[in-house]
Amino acid sequence: MGRNRSQSEPQASHWRWRRSTSPNVENIGETPFGLFDFIIRASGWHQLGLALLSGLTFATAVVPLELQRRIINDTLRSHSARDIATLAGIYVAIALAGGVIKLIMNLYRSWVGESAVLHLRSSLLADLVELETEHQPMRDGIKVSLIMDEADPIGGFVGSCISEPLLQGGILVSVFGYLIHLQPLLASVTLLVFSPQLVFVPLMQQAINRRVSARIGALRQISIGIMGGYRHNSSPSLRESALVEIVFSLNMGVYKLKFSMNFLMNFMHQLGICAILTIGGYWVIHGKTEVGTIVAFLSGLNQINDPWGDLVNWFRDLQVTQTKYRRIVGAVLDLQAKGA
Incomplete structure (x- = not known):
């Protein structure tokens, strides 16, 4: 039986869920009850290190946009090969520095994620392996599913749980701020094109979450059936x-929703490009803006589209991971209650 935990540790909302899940909620043992409790225990100060690397990465996101604008404008106006070469050299140096920082951050994330998987599996082993219950094949099936399959995606999310939204959100804010500085009206059009995603993305993600939760339950039942069948030498x-x-049906439902969401997001991106080229081209013809500004906007739109998509993926992973972790905790509590 796992060690007792104080009932005052979880937040109030978590406590209400715990009470509805099992009458013996204080005996969860080595496995933390909440997802973010687990993240803090498994990664601790490493999240701060990842956050600092994220800050360095998005800090270099705006500089290439300004360099692109200046290179184009200097090419059209001054025709100075020396100035263009200098700007190009700075551009390469900034791109190289940003790439190296991101490489280090990705490797660090991977190490934190794998360490979290190790931590979760060790906790589950400590809480479950020595439990002896009736209907042992069914319980063994759940244990196998928890320890071998369901720990991986949760641990993988730990590596990016804080650094990813900080990085991508920082890029979005800094690039949008730069575009507003360049041309406020054109930046407003860009923001307007992205706004519909604030509506359809959360709705579609909720539908994905429901299917993921049902899929986890079905896979556990399959594991239970297989373990029971092997014990009785039957098919x-x-x-x-x-x-x-x-x-299979649930997986296909997730794919349909996921790729439909990606299709709509990509379509919004193409509408943004069309708006920039149309409005920006009209302004260039009438001398209201420079060609370099339009180039910077097109590049900036690409830099906005990628982090926005990554933020959507992070939000999706957060919702799915919370669902998976709640189901793991519920299974641990259920096994402990039945094994008591």
Whole structure:
């Protein structure tokens, strides 16, 4: 049986969920109850290090945009090869520095994520391995699913849980701020094109979350059936075969929603490019802006599109990971209650 934990540790909302999940909620043992409790325990100060690397990365995001604008404008106006070469050299140096920082950050993230997987599996082993319950094949199936399969995606999310939104959000804010500085009206058009995503992305993500949760439950039932079948030297039952079909349908539902969301986001991006070229081209013809500004806007739109997509993916991963972790904790509490 795992060690007792104080009932005062979780937040109030977590406590209400714990009470509805199991009557013996204080005996969760080595496995932290909440996802962010687990993140703090598994990664601790490493999240601060990743946050600092994220800050250095997005700090270099705006500089290439300004250098592109100046190179284009100097090419059209001054025709100074020396000035263009100097700006190009600075551009290469900034790009190289940003790439090296991002490489270090990605490797650090991977190490933090794998360390979190190790921590979660060790916690689950400590809480579950010595439990002896009735219907042991069914319980063993759940244990196998928890320790071998469900720990990986949760641990992987730990590496990017703070650094990813900080990095991508920082890029969005800094690039949008630069575009507003260059041309406020054109920046407003760009923002308007992205605004519909604030509506359809959360709605579609909620639908994905429901399917992911149902998929986890179906996979656990398959594991239970397989363990029971092997113990009795029999083949998988019709029930397991039906569950496999259900998992297939749920996976396809997730893919349809995910790729439909990507399609809509890409379409919004192309509309943004069209708006910049149309409005910006009209202003260049009438001398209201420079060609370099339009080039900077097009490049900036690409730099906005990628971090926005990454933020959507992070939000998706957060929702899915919270769902998965709640199901893991619920399974641990259920096994402990039945093994008491």
